[in-house]
Each structure stands twice: as C-alpha cells, then as structure tokens.
Amino acid sequence: MILNKGLRGTCAQCLRNWSTSSVVFLEKQSKYAVTPDENVLKDLRDEVYKPRKHPGVMKESATVMPEGFVKAALNTVADYPVKALVESGNTLSRHLKGRVPPMERTQILRKYEQVRDKVLRQHLDREITSQEEERRFRQMSKDKIDNIMREKIYNWKPMRYDVYSSLAYLLVRAPAEYAVLRRILGEIARRDPEFTPRSLFDFGSGVGTVTWAANFYWKNQIYEYFNVDCSSDMNDLAQVLLQGGRGNAPSSLKGAFFRQFLPASNVGYDLVASAYSMMELPSMETRLDTILNLWNKTQKYLVVVEQGTNAGFKVINEIRDFILQIDKEGSVGHVFAPCPHDQSCPRYVRDDGTPCNFEVRYWTMPVGQKSECRTERYCYVVLRKGKREDSDQPKWPRLVRPTLVKSKHTLCRICSCKGQLEDVIFTKKKHGKLTYHCARASRWGDLLPITLETNEEINNKDTED
Template identity: 55%
Template sequence: MDYFRKRIINYFIRRYTTKVKTQVILDENVLNNIEKNVYNPKKHPGLFKPRQIPIPEAFIRAVTNVIADYPVKGLIEDGKTLINHLRAKKPPVEKDEMGKIQRIVYQKVMEKQKIPQMETEEDRRKFQQVVDTKVHNLLKSGVYNWKPVHYTAYEALVYLMSRSAAEFSVLARIFLEIAERDPGFQPRSLFDFGSGVGTVTWAANLYWKKYIFEYFNVDSSRDMNDLAQILLQDGKGTNKISLRGVFYRQFLPATNTSYDLVVCAYTLLELPSRQARFDTILNLWNKTQKYLVIVEQGTNSGFQVVNEVRDFILHTGVGHIYSPCPHDKVCPRFVLNDGTPCNFEAFYFSLPIGAVSLRKSEKYSYVVLKKGERDPSDPQWPRIIRDTLVRSKHTICRMCTKNANLEEVIFTASKHGKNLYYCARASKLGDLVPVTLQKQDKENDITHDEDESR
C-alpha cells in the first residue's frame, strides 16, 4: 500500500509543480582540449582505464608455491562456501535493538500461549521455561546470528584462493583513480587494517612501490599475517622480502604515528558493534595523513556500514570525500531507501590455479576520504552510478551530482553536440562525466546553477 501511495504522490508532484529541465554543459577545459586535438571525446579525463587490471604474475607464482602441498580442489570448493557466507554477512544486531526485539517476541509468545493454572512454584518455573524456549527458537530463526570469522592456516588459504583476485581488482581500481587524479601523491607510508593476505600491498605497489618505505599491516589472525608475509617471499617463506619496512601486527598500535595512505578493506562487518566500527574508523582517521580508503562488499549491508562511517567522519569536519561522491552531503541513494545499494563493479580473471581462469566481476561499495578542505579548483564532475545505457542514437547516464542529486540525462548528438555526446557514450559505471548541470524552468526559461535549484 505504501508503494502505490508513494507512486501516486510522486505523480501529482510531477504533474502540478513547475517543470524543470536540466541543461548539460561540457567542461570548458575539456572542450578546448578536444578542439585542439589533445585527446578525443572517447578518451576524456573522467575515464579511468584500463577497465580490467591484471593480477601480477609474481602474485600468481607466489600463490602457486604456497598451495603446492594442499588439495587445490578442496580449497576451491571450500572457497565457494566462504564466498557465500561473506556475501550474506550483515552487521551484528545492536544490544538495544536486540532488547526491543526480545520484548516484542516475548509479548507475541505470551499472547498466543495458553496460561495453565499454576499452583506451585514448580508449575510457574516449568511454564516460564516453555515460554523462554519458544522465544529463544523464534529469535534464533528470525534474527541474524552474527559471528566473526576466525581464520586458521587452512582457512587463510581458502580465503586466498577464493577472494584475493576479486579484492585485488577492486583495490587496484580505487588506487588507479587516486593515482590519475592526484599524480603528485607519492605516499611514503601505508597502513592496512584488516590486511588479510596482503592484497592492499600488492595493489598499492602497482602505482607507488618506489615511494612507499613502510607497510604497516594489522590483522587479528596470526595465520593471515604469516601467509601475507610468505606471499611477499615468492610463496616459499625462505626468500627475502624485496619491499622496505614491512611490519605485521595483530592489534591496532597505540601510537599516534600517521600514514599517508590508510586502508580498511572488507573488515567493518567483522567488528562486533556500531560503536566498535566508529571507534576503529576514528582511530584510522587520526592515523591518516592524506587518504583513508574504506571498502566493503557491494551488498546492502556493505553499503550500509560504508555510508555509516562516511557520515561519521564527515561530522568531524576535518576532511572531505574524494571518491566516489562528488559532494559531502547525505548520500541520495541512502535517503531514497529503495533497497538498492550504491555500488560499483570491477572485472578480473580468477586465479589460473586448479581450474580454468574465468572472467568474473565483483560488486563493491567504497569511499575515499581526504584530509583537509576540498580544493577550490575541483570541478566536482558528476559520477556515473549505474551502467550506462548505450542505444542507437542516444546514451542514458544515471549520475550523482555535486549537489547530491540523482540525475538521469539522455544524451544525443543533435541536442548536446557531438563532443559531449561521445564523452557520455564512452563513460561507464564509476567514471566521471566532465560536465556542469544547470536547472532551467521550462515555463519561465530561467536558467540557474544546480546548487541554487534546491
């Protein structure tokens, strides 16, 4: 009923309010460069290529060496179970929420329970035991039972085989944008919380290996730390690590040392409460010199916790969002609350070990936070947040704008010009479109900036 009521309300809002159209203007610098043949529209600076970043041969060789004495098919099959478990993972129910749920369930059980005549204390005890058992069973079947994953030596190998390729591709995509948009960024230190098998280190080394002098890795699993180190030793455990300053710890250090690049990837859903997530992220933010990268599965739960800590850090008032949001306002996708997460997609080939290497994709939700005020020269181009729909003579882009609006624009060569049309046609999910959006009242033909239209 709420769905249809919402549809009716939206219809009347569109029908009886002033009609507004969106005017799309190609960035002046981009237009000049296209006209001067510096680049063509299909290679505009909002694109982030390559779309698929290959896994380093050194990593594949190290994995091959590590699992040489293990049943590969068993690792692959157990990996499928682990993948399903991680994709279905939700944040733990908070204590106060659990208390409310218990009271509601208890009340419903009592409403349906026939209360016998109780003459002795033993009768009352037995009746209460029956009620408690029913409440417990209902809670067990109806409330998500969160548990942290404890990785032993074998489970660490299962994780390596099932998750490392996907996570590497995601991190490489995120780091690619930082490297291209901020070519002057030369990090000397990296802090990886929830470091696992070390995919953050391998991905960061694609762009900044010659600059990083310290890799500080924290993971609660000692076996994960040992495996990550062995992988850096060509998977043999006897070779010397070629990187400088690699450290492994099981707990967050108490020191106030800061790091140029701090990463928390696929870790938040392993923390026992919202407060634990806030405390951890604040700790990591205080250790951040320039960029803090947070990544989770591209599920509703993953998006929820990323958005949660995103807003928490923004409320500190000492930083801004670098990516993917072109704004620091409340996420419009979260406000819409339509059950659709804001996520992106990375493509990769599975490890060519024990099975045929297949092309796959990984959905992920993320945010990159940057210390300090936003650069006034940042054009805050809109970000494509859904797959571009390329048709015969038009292209549809669904974008998030600098004013926290979700805009759908249909680009045609006749309406927007060939340069802008081909820019839009070349843009994919996750890319930036080098345009400015302006609102124009159709009735009064009044044009104004998008920021003033709200």
C-alpha cells in the same frame, strides 16, 4: 544469500524501470541544463583523446594478478590439496558475501519485545486455571520466542583464519580484492598525480592485497608498509608471499612490517586503508573507535572498502557520515570518491533497498582451476584530509548505475555535486555531438565531465554578469 540474489537483479530492474518510465525522466530533464567541461571539450575538439577515453573514464580491462604473486601462491600451496582449497575458498567467499555486521544490543532488545508482543497477542483469549498451566504456557511462549529470534537475528561470529582457511582465502578472494583496490587506488593516482605516498598503513591486511595494489602505482615511492591483522597465520602468509612463496628467501619488499594489533601511537601515514575488515568488528562502537584511530593516523587519504551488499553499503555510509561530522582542527576531511559532495548519501536517505555499489572485472588465479573472468561488486569511500576546496577537483557527477544506451539517446543515472540522484537523457541534438558521445561511452562508476544547473541558477549567473 538473499542479499546476493537481490544484487543480481539490481541492474535488470533498473533498466526495466528506466525503459518503462522515460516520460518521467523527460520531465525531470527539463529542470536541468547540462554544461560540458570547457577544458574537456577543447581537448576533444583538438583530438587530444577520443570521447571514449575522456578523463572521467575509470573503467579498465579485467584485472590480472601480478605474475610474482601468482608464482608465490603456487609455491605456497605446493604441499596442499589445491582443488580442495579452491572449493573451500568458494564456500568461504559465498559466506563472506552474505555476511552482515552484528546487531546492536538495543536493536536485539527492540526485536525481542516485538516478537514477544506478537506471540502473546496470539493467546489473548487463553484461560489459565492453574499454576502448572501457567508454567507450561510461559515455557511454551519462551521457546516460541527463542525460535523466532534465532530465525530473525543473524548469528554473527568473528571470522577465525588458520593456515588452511588463509590459503583458501588466498586462492579465491585475493584476485577479486586486488582488482577492487587497483581500481580505487588507480583513481587516486589519476586524479591526484602529485600524490606520492611514502608510507602505507593497512588495517585488516589479510594476504596483503593492499600492498600489492599500492605497489602497482607507487612502488618506488613507498618506503614503509605497516600491516595489521588479528590472524597470525594471515600475517605469516602475507610475508611468505612477499618472499616468493618460500619462507627462507629474502623479501622482495623492504620496509614491510606485520602486527596483530593496532599500535597505540598516532604516527602518521600518507595512505591508510581498511579493505573488507570493518564488518568483522563486534559492534558499531568498535567500528567507529577503530575508524577514528585510523583517521588520526591518516595524513592524506583513508580508503575503506566493503562488500557491495546492502550490509556493506550501510557500514560504509556509517563511516562516511562519522568522519564528515568531525569538526576538530586538523581532523576535518571530505569525500574524494565516489561522491562528488559531502552531503548525506541520497541513495541511503531514499532507502530503496539498492546499495550504492560498483563493479569490477578480474581474472581468477590459474591455481587449481582454469582462469576465468568474473565480476566483483563493492562499496567504498575515499576520504581526504582537509576541507573541500573548489579548486581541488572538478565536481563532475558520477554514474551510479549502468548506462542505458538507445539508438538516439542515452540514459544516465548520476550522483551530482548537489547531493542528489538525477536521471539525465543525453541526445546529440540537445547536448552536442561530443558531450553525447562522452555520455554514451561512459559506464557505471565513471565521472561525467559536465555540471548540472537549474534554470534558476543559470538566470542568477546571467543576472550577476
């Protein structure tokens, strides 16, 4: 829960820092020249779209669950105490957001040695005159070390979902996860309109939110849905939802398969996803073995999503770095989103306790509760097979924190294609009316249709010309 409190203060702290150190930003701003994308500028001048609708905008209105999903959920929980399920779901959701992956054995041993040395240093002057006194001292020290270790080491246990907990998960977690996946898959659909997946593989499929989100964009293109979840009750629930909440009804989706274990074969799938599942694996070795298995099944895109906490961010960055270091022919990949580069994550390297996360709004399901608009924070990476080509996509920087809009200037914190975090102050006088209004309309998670260049890079270009 401490992580969550830290997250709630992140935005406010960022805004306070920005407002109290604008002089520093102005100094940094002088090092860079902002060059707007010429194609976007032309479209803006021709009024193809307004600045608030520029092609880098990713934000959508609050996501609502599909009507068919809500009806199926109502049918599924008809014989259960719905209000109690919602309360259990809220408790489960809080637990999942505070969850961290298990510590590695080497980390535990290192921590144990640190605690042991600290405890023993407190008794350096103690005189032991008998074997019985020594025995009591050893037992006392051991008990004290064990108590401290229990406080310091997260008691990780694998999540086990039965029928009841699966239904609780459905009512509370499904809308948030669906909204996140809609946002991520929507960016793929917008930026790569030629991508028409024929097959989908979902690891840790749960109640099937990946399938429902993918169907929003490619329902008529996908012909195979392979879902893997270790919980047989989750698999049964996901299948029943596709049947409208009635187990004896035909499925609304053909080609959907459910399994409890990863298949041994490396059959390829156009789109492979793992949402909120990697932290449920017992070790880093298992996570990396699993992600390599998924990467080998990927033909075009691999999507990995975790909670928007520091723990979720570290797992995502671990996976990102692991895939990017693969140098085997046919397995090379690059980051499609959110990063505009393949270098080390600047936020992770800085290690300032702030995760690289994003936010989406969604409406809760009107099942056992009044529908409310809430926000969900998440960390993610979309990896694409093949080397990064200059012609693939424009290398627009991404906003990684809320935009700070003032009366005559706008402050944007962006992650650039150079693999750096930059604070850019946009003004109408310096950057032009259209670029200024594009920055002003952009929000956390959007791409800015600009490039950042240092004075040295501009001089080098002029020399070459």
